Every structure is written in structure tokens, then in C-alpha cells.
Amino acid sequence: MPSRRLQVWKPCVICKDMTTEFNYQVDSCNKCKMVFRRVFRLSVPLEPCNCSTRRIQECRNCRFYSCINGGMQINSIKKYREKLSLIDSLIALDNKRNSTFFKYQMTEDLNLDQIMSPGAIKEKDEHVIFTSHDWVLMEIYTTIEFMKGFDLVNLLTSRDLKIFIKNAYFKCAIYFIAVRSYSNNLSFMTFPEKVDVFPEEILNVPQYSQLLLNKIRCRLISKFIEYRVTKEELLLLVSIIFCDQTDPDYSMPAKNIISQYQKIYASALFQYCELKYQQSVPARFAELISISAVLVDTITDLDTVVSLFNLYQPTLKLRQLVKDSFPQS
Known part of the structure; x- marks a missing residue:
């Protein structure tokens, strides 16, 4: 039988939830990955964030900017990989x-x-x-x-x-x-x-x-x-x-x-x-x-x-x- 890859659980560098995923060059959960990816499909600017919450999970903008500060790489987005x-x-x-x-x-x-x-x-x-x-x-x-x-x-x-x-x-x-x-x-x-x-x-x-x-x-x-x-x-x-x-x-x-x-x-x-x-x-x-x-x-x-x-x-x-x-x- 083929050996099964051992999953290692690590904290998401963005929201600190535990995850086994690695997205856009950092350890990150699926939710943070999807927020980061979807922002690049927007045709209008991000709306100003006036939230007072301290939990980034509750605000798309806060989560996205945390993704940026946490090291997610924009050049890993599909449309930027074909640079020419x-x-x-x-x-x-x-x-x-x-x-x-x-x-x-x-x-x-x-x-x-x-x-x-x-x-x-x-x-x-x-x-x-x-x-x-x-x-x-x-x-x-x-x-x-x-x-x-x-x-x-x-x-x-x-x-x-x-x-x-x-x-x-x-x-x-x-x-x-x-x-x-x-x-x-x-x-x-x-x-x-x-x-x-x-x-x-x-x-x-x-x-x-x-x-x-x-x-x-x-x-x-x-x-x-x-x-x-x-x-x-x-x-x-x-x-x-x-x-x-x-x-x-x-x-x-x-x-x-x-x-x-x-x-x-x-x-x-x-x-x-x-x-x-x-x-x-x-x-x-x-x-x-x-x-x-x-x-x-x-x-x-x-x-x-x-x-x-x-x-x-x-x-x-x-x-x-x-x-x-x-x-x-």
C-alpha cells in the first residue's frame, strides 16, 4: 500500500487557526486563502474599513491586509505568474x-x-x-x-x-x-x-x-x-x-x-x-x-x-x- 503523507498541523500565520495548508508561500488556512484570492477578482477598490473588531476573521479587509503583512505573495496569484x-x-x-x-x-x-x-x-x-x-x-x-x-x-x-x-x-x-x-x-x-x-x-x-x-x-x-x-x-x-x-x-x-x-x-x-x-x-x-x-x-x-x-x-x-x-x- 502507498504510504500516506503525514499531515502536520500548524497555526495559520494570518488568523492563528490550526491548518495543514500552505498557500501563497505561507502556512495559511483555507478561509484566509480564499479571502486573499477573491480580492484580486474585484473590479472596484476595497471599501474603507471602519470596524472596531479585534478579530480579523470578522472583517474581509482586515483579513486581507493581515494576509499581506503575514507574507502572502501577490506574484503567486495565477494572473501574475505569466508575467509577459x-x-x-x-x-x-x-x-x-x-x-x-x-x-x-x-x-x-x-x-x-x-x-x-x-x-x-x-x-x-x-x-x-x-x-x-x-x-x-x-x-x-x-x-x-x-x-x-x-x-x-x-x-x-x-x-x-x-x-x-x-x-x-x-x-x-x-x-x-x-x-x-x-x-x-x-x-x-x-x-x-x-x-x-x-x-x-x-x-x-x-x-x-x-x-x-x-x-x-x-x-x-x-x-x-x-x-x-x-x-x-x-x-x-x-x-x-x-x-x-x-x-x-x-x-x-x-x-x-x-x-x-x-x-x-x-x-x-x-x-x-x-x-x-x-x-x-x-x-x-x-x-x-x-x-x-x-x-x-x-x-x-x-x-x-x-x-x-x-x-x-x-x-x-x-x-x-x-x-x-x-x-x-
């Missing part, structure tokens, strides 16, 4: 972002809270002529909508979601300006219709360093050109960039969730490099990741330019979403 399939969803999100960018306009100068609500945009008027201020608002809006299309958004509390969006929307909007210009075979950042990325009001002010402005326009794209970055790599890289869990104001579950998604996208990028390049994969992966530091340098230089705005043109009216990205503005 993530690229198709990223391309779909990006196509939607680009379509909205060209077909709509902002209704007014909104802040972050307002732009997160419906009604922030309308169909673009036929004869409207966009300035750099108009284009940057649409770039920011479509970047935020791109970010809101990610699964992890449904797993964050409203407080953590606001931190997540606020930390990433501007730098990723700059990244997308560079991506669009690069895709149009340009060597410098510009908006459509040859509108400069800097406000028209600064063009006749001699105090601004043209060297600094051109460095901002060109530095990021020069790396795209040097490394011949593909569309798939660009999208996976921006996903890694905005999954930054280092903000100290995040709750512990949010840090864990964002960190796990960053690892999922980093793993997908590495796997893509393995399939496309076969040789020198670690070097290629390191090249791509280094672009994130170039983006940080670009944002630092932009911060300098905003300081110059305040010095030389204190009456220059930057859009609220731009001002909110720079503390000194």
Missing part, C-alpha cells in the same frame, strides 16, 4: 492614455483631489489652440488615469492611494512626454504641434539658462536613443518607477503591496530581456533601470527652473497640479 501577459494590459492602458490625451481637454485648473473625481475633462473643442499649460495638464491627467488602471489601486485605502498618486504623477508625466517625443523620432521633449514643454512666458527672459533648459528637454530621450529602448521596455520601466514604496507616510500594508507589484514588474522586465536579448541580460536590465536615475535628475533640474520662475517671474501662473509637485512653488 502584463505587457498586453500595459499597452492597452497606454493606448487609452494616448487617445484621451489628444481628444480631450481639461474643464478648468484643478487640484489633485478634484482631478480624481469624474468630470475633469471634456471633448476637445474643434478650434481650441493648446498652450504648454494646457498640454501639461492633459499629460498629468492621462498619467493619473494610467496609474488608476493598475490592479494595485484597488488594494489601497483612499489615504494610501492619494499618497501613491501624488508621489508619482508628475515625474511619470514627464516620462510620458519624453516617450511620446522619442516615439516621434525626436531628440528633445516637446508637446504636439511643436509646442515647447516650457511656458511660453519665459521665452524672452534672458536670465534662464538655455543650457539647463535644453538639458531637461534632451537628457531622458538621449538615454532612450542610446539604449534603443522598446515600447514594451518603456511601459514596464514606468510601472517599476511609480511603484515606489519609500514614502514614510504609507501604511505598512500599502508598503508591502506596492513593493510586491514593483517586484512583479521588475521580474517581467527581466523576463522580457531574456526573451529578446538572450545574451547580456543582466547588463541590459541594469541599463534600463539606470534610466530611473536620469528621470530623477531631470525632476531635480525642473525644481531649479521652478525656483527661477519664482525669482524672475513671480506672477507666472503655473497650473495647480504643477505647483503642487514642487514644494517651493
Whole structure:
């Protein structure tokens, strides 16, 4: 007769009930497994938890966040195991972002809270002529909508979601300006219709360093050109960039969730490099990741330019979403 496997009973690391199961890389009971799995099927965010119970068994949200803190791995969920399939969803999100960018306009100068609500945009008027201020608002809006299309958004509390969006929307909007210009075979950042990325009001002010402005326009794209970055790599890289869990104001579950998604996208990028390049994969992966530091340098230089705005043109009216990205503005 075949030997029977000895079942070892252990406490579930989530709820402490005794179990013989091992799910999503931790000792966990069937109930905790099912709560964790079902959350990833939700098409709407988790509802805010206001419960006062100390027993996580009585609250789905509390149990799920305990699953995260207890070490359950998101990359063990079936749809994340085939990491290259993530690229198709990223391309779909990006196509939607680009379509909205060209077909709509902002209704007014909104802040972050307002732009997160419906009604922030309308169909673009036929004869409207966009300035750099108009284009940057649409770039920011479509970047935020791109970010809101990610699964992890449904797993964050409203407080953590606001931190997540606020930390990433501007730098990723700059990244997308560079991506669009690069895709149009340009060597410098510009908006459509040859509108400069800097406000028209600064063009006749001699105090601004043209060297600094051109460095901002060109530095990021020069790396795209040097490394011949593909569309798939660009999208996976921006996903890694905005999954930054280092903000100290995040709750512990949010840090864990964002960190796990960053690892999922980093793993997908590495796997893509393995399939496309076969040789020198670690070097290629390191090249791509280094672009994130170039983006940080670009944002630092932009911060300098905003300081110059305040010095030389204190009456220059930057859009609220731009001002909110720079503390000194």
C-alpha cells in the first residue's frame, strides 16, 4: 500500500487557526486563502474599513491586509505568474492614455483631489489652440488615469492611494512626454504641434539658462536613443518607477503591496530581456533601470527652473497640479 503523507498541523500565520495548508508561500488556512484570492477578482477598490473588531476573521479587509503583512505573495496569484501577459494590459492602458490625451481637454485648473473625481475633462473643442499649460495638464491627467488602471489601486485605502498618486504623477508625466517625443523620432521633449514643454512666458527672459533648459528637454530621450529602448521596455520601466514604496507616510500594508507589484514588474522586465536579448541580460536590465536615475535628475533640474520662475517671474501662473509637485512653488 502507498504510504500516506503525514499531515502536520500548524497555526495559520494570518488568523492563528490550526491548518495543514500552505498557500501563497505561507502556512495559511483555507478561509484566509480564499479571502486573499477573491480580492484580486474585484473590479472596484476595497471599501474603507471602519470596524472596531479585534478579530480579523470578522472583517474581509482586515483579513486581507493581515494576509499581506503575514507574507502572502501577490506574484503567486495565477494572473501574475505569466508575467509577459502584463505587457498586453500595459499597452492597452497606454493606448487609452494616448487617445484621451489628444481628444480631450481639461474643464478648468484643478487640484489633485478634484482631478480624481469624474468630470475633469471634456471633448476637445474643434478650434481650441493648446498652450504648454494646457498640454501639461492633459499629460498629468492621462498619467493619473494610467496609474488608476493598475490592479494595485484597488488594494489601497483612499489615504494610501492619494499618497501613491501624488508621489508619482508628475515625474511619470514627464516620462510620458519624453516617450511620446522619442516615439516621434525626436531628440528633445516637446508637446504636439511643436509646442515647447516650457511656458511660453519665459521665452524672452534672458536670465534662464538655455543650457539647463535644453538639458531637461534632451537628457531622458538621449538615454532612450542610446539604449534603443522598446515600447514594451518603456511601459514596464514606468510601472517599476511609480511603484515606489519609500514614502514614510504609507501604511505598512500599502508598503508591502506596492513593493510586491514593483517586484512583479521588475521580474517581467527581466523576463522580457531574456526573451529578446538572450545574451547580456543582466547588463541590459541594469541599463534600463539606470534610466530611473536620469528621470530623477531631470525632476531635480525642473525644481531649479521652478525656483527661477519664482525669482524672475513671480506672477507666472503655473497650473495647480504643477505647483503642487514642487514644494517651493
